[in-house]
Every structure is written in structure tokens, then in C-alpha cells.
Amino acid sequence: MENFVxxxxxxxxxxxxxxxxxxxxxxxxxxxxxxxxxxQIEEAIKTITLKYANDAFAIQLYAINNGYQFLTKKExxxxxxxxxxxxxxxxxxxxxxxxxxxxxxRQPITKLEIxxxxxxxxxxxxxxxxxxxxxxxxxxxxSIGKPLLYSTSKMFMDYFGIxxxxxxxxxxxxxxxxxxxxxxxx
Numbered sequence: 001m002e003n004f005v006x007x008x009x010x011x012x013x014x015x016x017x018x019x020x021x022x023x024x025x026x027x028x029x030x031x032x033x034x035x036x037x038x039x040q041i042e043e044a045i046k047t048i049t050l051k052y053a054n055d056a057f058a059i060q061l062y063a064i065n066n067g068y069q070f071l072t073k074k075e076x077x078x079x080x081x082x083x084x085x086x087x088x089x090x091x092x093x094x095x096x097x098x099x100x101x102x103x104x105x106r107q108p109i110t111k112l113e114i115x116x117x118x119x120x121x122x123x124x125x126x127x128x129x130x131x132x133x134x135x136x137x138x139x140x141x142x143s144i145g146k147p148l149l150y151s152t153s154k155m156f157m158d159y160f161g162i163x164x165x166x167x168x169x170x171x172x173x174x175x176x177x178x179x180x181x182x183x184x185x186x
Contacts, residue, residue, distance in 0.1 A: 004034060005044040012048070017158045018067030021045075065157035065164075092128070099125040100134060104156070104168060108138045108149035126150065134159065 011027055012019050021041050028034045036044075045068060049061045052070070059070045072080050092100065099122050102114050114122050129135040138151040152165065162168065 004028065004032075004036060004040075005047050007032065007034075008041065008044045009048050012061065012068050013070050015069065017154055018064045018069040020067040023067070062161075064161055065154060069158060071161075092132070093125070095120075095122070096125040096128050100129055100152075100156075103129075103135055103150050104152050104165060105171070107151035107165070108141075109151075110141050110143070110147040110149060112147060114150075 007028060008024055011024060021038055024041050025036060025038070028036055045061070051057075052060045058073055058076050060073050062069055062071050064071075095118075098118060099114055102117050103109055106113070106117075111122060111126060114126070126135070130137075133153055133155040135150050135156065136153040137148050139149045140146040141149055157163065
């Protein structure tokens with residue numbers, strides 16, 4: 001099939017999340033009975049990447065979270081941010097952001113552990129984060145009662161444009177002297 005590049009382009013474009021090479025192979029096999037090697041898919045992705053590197057396009061193909069996704073080019077961030085402001089009803093609350101940060105840095109983590117860190121109940125925040133697919137249930141703890149464990153999802157990685165939690169800012173990089181408690185021991 002000569003136009004498999006366009007099929008891959010359409011597949012990536014239609015996806016809300018990054019698409020891995022394995023998924024591309026599976027979909028092409030299931031939908032078109034087309035067997036492609038990883039090298040053929042990677043070559044097609046290079047072709048697509050070069051096509052959208054052109055200034056005539058406002059979007060570009062990015063490698064994110066071990067997959068590929070079309071995103072707006074950086075020079076259009078201002079206009080896209082304005083759209084996000086208009087959609088602020090879907091915005092996360094401060095409590096949900098705090099809960100998400102705790103999960104991101106301490107995953108896998110139980111609800112009780114999150115509540116011990118925050119000092120308040122986090123049922124509502126966890127429910128909202130699950131609904132928005134930013135976190136997922138990643139198993140059960142071996143502790144008494146076998147509570148659920150929460151971790152960040154693929155959507156979280158896509159949303160923040162990172163490949164893994166190792167790409168998160170280090171806490172030492174965000175803390176300032178003004179945020180420290182007590183006296184410095186130098």
C-alpha cells in the first residue's frame with residue numbers, strides 16, 4: 001500500500017494522546033491487514049515530521065511519552081492559551097492540583113497517604129482527577145485493607161509534555177529560601 005504514510009498521519013492526528021509505534025502497527029494490521037516493520041513506521045514518521053516542520057503549518061509532530069502526537073507549534077502558544085482561559089470551567093481546583101502533585105512525586109500512593117500529606121480529605125479531588133484521566137488506579141497496596149494505589153496516567157504525561165516522571169522538575173529546583181521553614185544550618 002503506497003499511502004500508508006497518510007494512514008499513519010491520520011491515525012496520529014485523530015488520537016487525543018500520543019500514539020506508540022506498537023499501537024500504529026496493531027491498528028494498521030487490524031484495519032488494513034498491512035504488516036509494516038518498525039523501521040518502515042519510523043521512516044513514515046520522519047516524512048510526516050519533515051512535512052509539518054514547514055512554516056505553512058501551525059502544528060507539528062512531537063515525540064512525547066514514547067509515542068507521537070500532533071501539537072501546536074510554540075509560536076502559537078498565546079492564542080491556544082487564550083482558548084484554554086475560555087475553557088476554564090474544566091480547570092483543576094487548587095486542591096486537585098495539590099493532590100495531583102503529590103501523586104506525581106510519590107506514586108504509587110494510597111488515598112490515606114495523600115490525606116496524611118495534605119491534612120484533609122481528598123475523595124473529591126481524586127474522583128475529579130480520575131474523571132479527567134490524569135491519574136489511574138495502578139493496583140492495591142499490601143497494607144491492611146489492601147487500599148487502592150494511584151499513579152499518573154498516560155494522559156498526564158501527554159498533558160504536561162513529558163516522557164516520564166523523571167522529567168518532572170526536581171523539588172530542590174522549585175523551592176526557594178523564602179519557602180523554607182526554620183533556620184539554615186550552615
